[in-house]
Amino acid sequence: MASAFNEPLNIGQVVDVEPVKRKTGGGGSTPTTPADGKLPSVVDPAGEPVRTGVWVGLATVGMMFAAFTSAAIVRQGAADDWHHIVLPNILYVNTLVLIISSITLEISRRKVLAYAKGENPSQIIPIAWLGATFALGLVFVEGQIVAWSQLKAQGVYLATSPTSSFFYVMTVIHALHVSGGLGGLIRVMVKTGGHVFTLRRSTLDGTAYYWHFMGALWIYLLVLLRLKF
C-alpha cells in the first residue's frame, strides 16, 4: 500500500500508477478510475468556513423568526383577543437609521478593501466609516428601547395582550441579534485598526452579510407588525 500520508498534488494533476483489480462488481460504488488508467483530477473542494458559517447562522435566525411568525398567525386565530396596538412612530425613524447603517457599512467595506490593496494608505477613513456604522447601530438599539418605553407609558406591557407579547418578544430578540452584529463590527474595527492588519476578507464579508440580513429582517418585522399587529 502506498503511504497513507500522501503529499498534496496540484489541482488537476494526473498520475500514472499500476492498476489493481476489483474481483467483482460488488455493489454500486462508482469506479474511480477511467479506462485509460489515469487517476481522475484531484479536486480541491476547500471553501471559506466563515462565510458559510454566517449564511448557515442566518438560516437559523430566519427559521427562528419564521417560527415566531407562524406562532403569531396561529395565536391570532385561536381566540378573539387579538387587539391591534399602535406602533410608536420612532420605529420608522429606527428603520431609516438601520437602512443608512447598511449603506455606511457598504462604504466601509469598499474603504477597507481599498486600504488592504494599498490604494488608500490611511487607516482612518475605513475606521471612521465603520465607526459611523457602529454608531448608527447603537442609535437603532437605543431607539428600540425608547419604543418599548413609549409602549410601556401607554400601559402596553408584555402580558397585556397577545399582540403586545409577540411585539416585545420579536423586537427584543431582533435587538439582541443587532447587538451581536455590533460585537462583530467591533471585531472588524480592531482587526482593521491594529498595528498589524489581520482582517480576513471573509470576516469582513460575513459581518456585512449579517448586518444587512438584520436590516432586511427588521423591515420584514415592521411590515408584519404594521399589517398584523
Added chain:
Amino acid sequence: MSDVDSTHAVAHHAPPQGFIRKHIFSLDHKVIGLQYYGLGLVAVFIAIFLSWLMRIHLVWPNSRIPGLHLLSSAGAPGDVMTPEYYLSILTMHGTLMVFFVLTNAPFAAFGNYFLPIQIGAEDMAFPRFNMMSFWTTFVAFCVLISAFFIPDGPPISGWTAYAPLSAVGGAAGPGLAYGQTLWAISIGIFCIASLLGALNFIATTLDLRAKGMTMMRMPLCTWAWFITSCIALLAFAVLLPACVLLCLDRLAGTSFFISSGLVINDQVLPHSGGSTLLWQHMFWFFGHPEVYIAILPAAGIVSHILINSLRRPLLSHKVVIGSMLAIAFLSYVVWGHHMFISGMNPFSSLAFSFPTLIITIPATILTLIWVGSIYGSRLRITSASLFALGFISLFVSGGVSGFFLAQPSIDIYLHATYFVVGHFHLVMGVAAVFGIFAGTYFWFPKMTGHMMNETLGKIHFWGTFIGAYCIFMPFHYLGMIGNVRRYSTFVDDYLQPYLGVHKFITFAALTTGAFQLIFLVNLIYSRFKGPKAPVNPWECTSLEWTVPSPPPWDNFGGVHPVVYHDPYQYGIESSTGDYVMQTDPANIVVERDEK
C-alpha cells in the same frame, strides 16, 4: 491584507498546553467528541436507572424501594413512589434519553470525533464554537438534573411538556413550579448548543474537505452527520422559540399556550385566549425531525460498519444518500401525525397521514439496500457488525408498526396505549442505541489505542438484543388490548389478566439493564488494559484508519491527505488485501460480472 486563505485543513489552533486546555476546555474536536460521549454515558445510565424505578413501580406499586426517599422525600414518602413522582421520573427518563443520549451520542459525540478526520480536516471549522457547544450542553444537563434536588421535584408533564399542564405553574401539581421552569430553560440552552454544533458540522463538511474529497467520496456516516446537522439547524431553531414562549407563559404572565377560563384547583387562571395546540405544533415541528436526528447518524454509522464487515460496497452509494436526503426533507412535513387525537381538523390529519406513509418509502429503500447487500456476502462477525445487524432488525421491527400509526383511524385507538411506547422505543430509541454500540465497538481502537474484548462484546450484544425484544415487543400486544400509557399503576379490571406480561417486561428490563454493566466493564477495562490497537484493525478504507490510534492533536501530523477514491473500495485484489484506502493512489480497474 492577508486575504482569504482558502487552503484546506488549516490548523486552527496551536497544540494544547496543560491539563485544562488538553482535557477540560479543549478546542480539539476529538476531546470534545469524547466529552459528548462521556456525558451521553452518564445520561444513559441515569435514564436506565429511572426506567428500572418505573418498571418496578408499575408491577409492585406499593412496594418500598430502599433509599428512594433520599431522591425525593415528598415523591417517595416511606420509600414508596407516589403516582406524581412516577410521572416525574417518566419525564426525566424521556428528556435525558432523547436530548442527552440519542442526540448527543450518535450525532455530537461520534460526529465530532470522526467527521473532521473522515474528510481530511485537522479540526472543526470553528473550534471555539465547538467547545462552547459542548459546555453549553453540559450546563443544560446540569440545569435539568438540578430539578431532582429542589423541593418541587422534576416536572410531571412528560418529555413533550404538553401545554397547558407545562405552562400553568405549580397550582397544577408537583414539579410544575420550579421543576418545569428548569426543564424549559435546560431545553432552551440545549437548543442553543445544538445550533452551534450543527453550524460547525455544516461549515466543516462544506469547506474543510481535503483535496480529492468530493461530496460523493465522503463516507456514509459523514453524509449522515451532515444531513443530520441540516435537520438540527432548522428543528432546534423552532424548539428554541417554543421554549422562550413557554418560559414567558410561566414567568411573565403571557398567554401563548394557556387558554382563557382555565380552572385549576378551583382557581380561574388569569390567562386568555392561548392555544394549547400551538405548543404541540411548535414542539412536534421539532419533535419529528428529532427522530431522524437520532436515527440517521446511527444509520450512517451502521452502513459504514456493515460495508466494512461485508467487504464490499452497498448496492448503491448514491441511493443511500438520496434516501437519507429524502427522509430529511419529509421529516419536516409529517409532524402532525403526532397530533391525530389532539382535536385538530380531521382534514389536517389526512394531510399529515399521506407524507407519513410516503416517508416509509426511503426508509424501506434503505433497509432493502442493507439487506440486499448482506445477501450472498461473507460477513465478518464482530461485536460491531452484530450491533449493526441488530440495528437493522430493530429498525424494521419498530418501523413496521409505524405503518399502522400513520393512519388516523388506527392511531386514534392506539395513540394513548403501550403500542406507541413499543413503536418509538424500538425504531428510535433502541435502534439508535444499537448504532451507538456499533460505533463504540468499531471506533474504540481508534479513539483509545486499545482493542475492546470481543467475547464480552458478543455477550453484551446477545443479552441486549434478546432483552430489547423481550421488553418492547410485548408493549405492542398490550397496546392492542388497550393498555393505556403514562399510568403509574394498572387497577382497571380489564388489565388484571395482563399484569403477568408487565412482570415479564420488568424482569426483562432489569436483566437487559444489567447487561449494560458488561459493556461498562469492557469499556473501562479495555481503555486501560485492552490489547494495543493497530492503526487499521478492521482493514477499513476511510481516512480515520490512516492515522495513529489515537490520532495526534492535528489528526494528520501536519500532512495534508489527498483522496483518490470512493470511500468503499472493497473486494479488490491489491497488495494490502481486499481493499484500497481512500488515500492510496493505486489505480482501480473494475471488472464487473456481466452475468
